[in-house]
Amino acid sequence: MNSFTRSVDLLHRAMDATSLRYQVSANNLANSEVPNFKRSTVNFESELKRAFESEEKAKNAFQLARTDERHISLYEPYDYRDVEPRRVLDYGTAAKANGNNVDAETEANNILQIQMQYRLLTHLTNFEFSQVNAVMKK
Numbered sequence: 001m002n003s004f005t006r007s008v009d010l011l012h013r014a015m016d017a018t019s020l021r022y023q024v025s026a027n028n029l030a031n032s033e034v035p036n037f038k039r040s041t042v043n044f045e046s047e048l049k050r051a052f053e054s055e056e057k058a059k060n061a062f063q064l065a066r067t068d069e070r071h072i073s074l075y076e077p078y079d080y081r082d083v084e085p086r087r088v089l090d091y092g093t094a095a096k097a098n099g100n101n102v103d104a105e106t107e108a109n110n111i112l113q114i115q116m117q118y119r120l121l122t123h124l125t126n127f128e129f130s131q132v133n134a135v136m137k138k
Contacts, residue, residue, distance in 0.1 A: 011128065014121050026111065029102070031100075039090050039107075058076070
């Protein structure tokens with residue numbers, strides 16, 4: 001896979017994760033006064049980092065020959081394309097007496113940060129395609 005395709009694919013995945021993160025934060029904010037509601041977060045970047053580290057480890061690892069597809073392979077890289085953003089419930093904290101752990105001010109700040117991050121990702125995607133467009137014009 002060439003670097004352009006990989007970059008655009010990663011940007012697309014990051015935009016999907018950011019969109020999900022926005023939905024989760026908006027849901028948290030909407031339920032900030034509901035008794036016993038537990039806030040959710042989105043985990044994506046740490047899993048993506050783990051996939052990239054496994055690719056690096058597989059490049060530098062000792063490779064064994066497999067004579068049968070049923071044999072276990074060592075250092076099988078974790079493909080970054082299999083990484084999906086996932087929701088994680090925060091059961092560990094209780095910020096209010098009613099069991100709700102959502103801080104409305106924090107969630108509102110998260111939403112603003114998510115909007116800026118999404119905007120940055122769209123600018124980066126636009127930049128990738130503008131480079132291709134500049135090359136195609138020549």
